[in-house]
Amino acid sequence: MLKTLSKIGLLVSALAVGTVWLVVLRLKDVPVPLLAAYGLLLTGLVVGLLWPSVLGRRATRRRVLAFLGVPVGLGTLGLYLAVVYYVTDLPVLLALAAAGCLAWAAASVLRGRRAAAGRGGRQSRRAFLAGGAGLTLAVLSGLSVDRVDRQRREVLARGEQERQAAVRAAGARRRIADDIVRVFPIHTGDTIVTYGQFYGGLDGWEGVNGYLRTLVDKTQIAVPVYAYLIDHPRHGLMLVDTGVNWEQAHDHDGYYDHNHMVSRLLTQRDEYQMTPGQDLRVHLARLGYDAKEITTVFLTHVHDDHAGGLRYLPQATVVLDRRDWDHGVLYPYSFDLVKSNLSFPAFGSGAFGAFPDSQDHFGDGSLILLPTPGHSPGHMCVLLHLDTGSVLFVGDTLYTLPHLAVEQVRQTTLGGADTIHQIEAARRIQNLLASDPGTVPLFAHDNTRYQFDLVTSAFANGVPGEAGLLELRTHMQTALTPDWRLQAGHTPRFVPPASGTGVGRVEFR
Template sequence: MLKTLGKVALLVLAVLVAGAWLVVLRLKNVPLPLLVGYGLLLLGLVAGLLWPGRFTRARVLLFAGAPAALATLGIYFAVVFYISDTPVLIGLAAATALASAGAARLRAARRPAGAAKAGHSRRAVLLAGAGVALGAVSVVSAGQVERRRAALAEQGRGAREEALRAPGARRRVTDGAVRVFPIHTGDTIVTYGQFYGGLDGWEGGSGYLRTLLDKAEIAVPVYAYLIDHPRHGTMMVDSGVNWEQAHDHDGYYNHNAMVSRLLSQRDEYRMAPGQDLRVQVARLGYDIKDITTVFLTHVHDDHAGGLRHLPQAKVVMDRHDWDGGVLYPHSFDLVKDNLDFPRFDSGTYSSFAQSKDYFGDGSVMLLPTPGHSPGHLCVALRMDGGSALFIGDTLYTLPHLASGQVRQMTIGGEDTARQLDAARRIQAHLRAEPAAAPLFAHDNTPYQAGVVSSVLSSGLPGADGFQRMRRHMDTVLTPSYELRPGHAPSYIPAAAGAGAGRVEFR
């Protein structure tokens, strides 16, 4: 009885481990039918080893174990392998050969003189030679890998320098006005339901499960914002993604350990050379080294990746996010000793019960909007002619202001309630402040591409620019924040083999 219970426990443990592995592979976009077949093969192997029945375990290993091992190796090399794994894998092969050589040498020592002893001795010598040779290859390959990565980095540097020299660069204007520039730092690939399906069951654990099964994907922009303030210097709201995240993804996330690389998608970011944060800041006429402050709406990596380029900046964020958000340490390595966690002790601000007047002059107000992450915050910036409200990921796009009709995937439970409360406060603030305009981090609608990009092309919207943004809002949303006809998002699949789909508004 105890033996049977032990076998059942081993089977349950094996199923859990295999299930976690299959989830990782699904995150890597391995087709579902292939995963089902592979999972059944693994289950058959474990069950066969525990209860071989009329089969011997040797036959189970031959007919199920060998195919499972080959399938695992093939899948690993197809979807998980990264170039920096090469010396590690060769080193493991060297260690295996040397261990086998040691075992063969022990067996030879126990044998009496004769053909068997000589055979084991020869095997030990051959395995030891192979181990030494593989060890040498591992050492050499480590250098080759680093040289290849250096060459790829140099190619990226060349592409960025070419983008810097392209026509259209500007000079900084210093006339005492507050300026804001949207910086499109590339795109991220997300599931359509994750972006627009919060009212269709994409919530909490079931929502995350659906991201594994439903691969209807779209590309959405990742925006950061550069602020030129005559009194407080050059600042940013968020920092977008960086070049390595888009072009050396596995290497970037391998800084944190293999598990981070396994649990992120290799193709989740896209970035053209001209979208690099360093390039765009320079082409606007600014020196990235002069950015003194980054207001981070939250710690998620598509907002924090650009911190790698801002080691001199003070990063202002809510401590709840630092303590409990989803943090990728490598993005913060260069700024972790220069973090500022403000207290929201400046009283009410518009529709918000708490706020932080960061500079003490009302120019920059930090507003707690938890829900998307534990310490998410929004930033209100006073400008000539109006005020900009940087919304981060509380709401992804302008249509998301109609939170009763369009909603992104939410965490669930109290976090969803907090996020909806933050959305209502944003609505109330915009209703009370007719010269305030929302600025989003991922807006993939004509609001960002057409209106915001035009109004902020010089960084100086003025009263006319703020009114233009508000007029566009009025064409999309009613005063009670419901969608007008023609503005509901709809997923349009891509042609076979063409990659991500697109969104139309109908």
């Protein structure tokens, strides 16, 4: 009885590990049919090793290993190399292979001592060959360390060359020094997301179910990642969010390997796309600024597509809600250079319109922090007063302008109380925009004409003026009714890629 229970425990443990591995492979976009076949082989191997007779009368553990173990082992290695392997793994893989060969050599020596004279010679030859292979692989492992480091340095050097070329390209501007508050949208590349994750919050994409659907549903779209530069005559240079950094887009596995293998396994290596001109440092330089001049960063939340650029800003004070720092950081490597520069607002400035709490950051009413938890534990929005109106940096409380119609268009939410809090935050944003016609929202991921055409045009020189803000508000009225319903022509719809695979697009009807 105890033996049977032990086997059942081993079976459950093995199946749990196998399930995690299959989930990781699905995150890496391995096709479902291939995963199903591989999963059946894995299950058959585990069951066959524990209860060989289940696979037939003549089944033995040796035969199970031969007929199922070999294909499972080769399949596991092939899948790993195809979808998880990164160049820094090479020394480790060689070292493991060396250890395996040396262990085989040691076992052969021990068996040879116990065997008859004829068989002992064969075992000695095997031990010699396995030991030689192990020593060779161990030497190759040591030699590969320098080669791997050199290859990574070459990748980073090429990136630096591309960035410098982008900075020198025609069309760069000179910084304008005056007493006007300026805001510049900075497009730091795109992120690849599932359409349902972005627009399916009312179609079951919520909580655990929403996460599981991202593993199976690969109807993907590319959406922009925006940060915003603020040039303030009294408070200096500031950023709202920082977008992604070059390494996240071009050396993804290397970047997330700083947080150990788990982080790399649970992220998608193609989740970010960035041209050299979209690098935050390039953007700043072409606007006439230097990343070293940024004094303050307001993080709407700590998710990595908003915090990656912190790697370029070690001198900046980073203002964020303490709840996000305590409970929301998934990949701390982005924060390593600013951990000693964090500032947590107390939200002690009283109510601000529909918001029960706020923080007048500078004490002069020029910039107000508004807590909007839900998308993350301590998400917050930033309200900045301009000379002719105000802008509200929405972060990820609402992804796009159509998301203001929160009962018709909704992104995936975390479920339970978090969903309730996020919807409450959206309602407060609606109330703020309705009560102040001089305020316009600025989004972090808007993939509509509002962002690409109107915001880009209005803030081309950093100063939208009354006419620019009015144009944005007028477009809002063409997209949304006064009671926050979508007007005709603004309902999102997924359009599959022409080839049937890859990234689709979004139409609005």
